[in-house]
Amino acid sequence: MVKKIWNTILFVWMSGVIVGAFIWATQQKALKEYTRIIYFHVPVSWITVLAFLIAAVYSFLYLKKRLLKYDAYAEAANQLGFLFAVLATVTGSIWAKVSWGTFWNWDPRETSIFILLLIYAAYFALRSAIEEQDRRAILSSVYAILAFVTVPFFVFIVPRIYFSLHPDPVINQTGEVNMDFKQRVVFFSSLITFTAVFVWMLKTKFEIAVMRLRIKKLEREK
């Protein structure tokens, strides 16, 4: 029952954000109609980083407590992060096509999302290479943490070395948000919605992971 209420709230909120983004919010001068992309593209990118953080936290917990559950959680978070990274890449490159003329031009942000995709791919490749459960859990946890400590370099430092085409006035290096009131409302509600959807998906993935572990245990007992 409680779950149903939450789902309804999430659904209404989500629709509200979409309607608000398309009708209510004003447009940025330099970006015109494309302002609206920010309300969807940026939250998706944010979730990619969030998923990566959660995966690193669970990897750390696994190394501390040695419960296979945590390793399964880290894998689940990474799989979701991969999905969102792909969505951010696809939507970003469509935007790049319409506003910069090419689908891909190694803008620092594009580089960082691409590297994130590579890290995810490497993580899954490592997992698939190891048969033994505990060994796989340890090695992939270590790799996830090692990869995570290099992420700040892509997100904050590399974009400073190279010139970026990404519209800085909207969200810039210093963390200021240059938006008017309406834009701000829609942007932050969208951020909250996407995070809520992500949490929901993550919970579902966790449930599946726990079920898998239980099945494996039951099968071994037989």
Place this chain on the structure above:
Amino acid sequence: MNPVYVVMIINLIIWAGIFGYMLNLSKHMSALRKKLNKLSDNEH
């Protein structure tokens, strides 16, 4: 192409991706649940 359509396409891609993934997950979950029930039934 009208910019609004571009924005709409981008939006649709995101939601389609999320919903597609969730549908896949729920299919997965019901299959797992079936298997789990079968396994625990056999035990008793």
Place this chain on the structure above:
Amino acid sequence: MRKAWLILQKDIQQEFKTRFAVNAILLFAVVTLTAVSFSIGTYSASQEILAALLWIILFFSAMSGLSHIFVREEETHTADTLKLVALPVNVFWGKFFFNLILLILVEIIIIPLYFAVMNFVVIHTSFFILVMLLGSLGLTGGGTMVAAIISKASAKGALFTVLSFPILLPVLVSAISATNSAVGNDPVSLTGNAIQTMIAYDVVIITASVLLFDFVWNE
């Protein structure tokens, strides 16, 4: 630290017997250099491209040789003995310095060759040496740790480059941009950022490796 020194000595002695790692990494570097030189020719490439190519050669050479040190321990089954006699931290430092020496040795041979063959001209020599040192530190730091992971995984070697590349990319990118200023394309004053990034990266990756090595080694 004394134990680390002993492990380093042991590895160097062992390496002297077979010279496998040195030969593999050095020949790989020479082969790549030859391939690059053949396909580009002597005078056609700009200094900017040459700076990037130098780092690509060094990166792939490092990838061909750095994993050897751990794979050998696993193959000869000496890892267990080593676990008994030394702390993981000391093992890591021993292996790290071995790889660092290996990489610097390769650089000492490859870079003069690169100058001669590719018509590569460095204007700020001391700056260039600093960049090479910082870059090598970063490459070995991340490379040694990933090599430890790989040696425990069943698919040896094949995954090494795939796993290392995303982790080593920050140091590669900033090293290339700093080398660009060393050859005189950009003024040196502009690349303070790249040098800072490399120093920060070296510190972060080596610290993280030291802390995480315990888990991999005693797995």
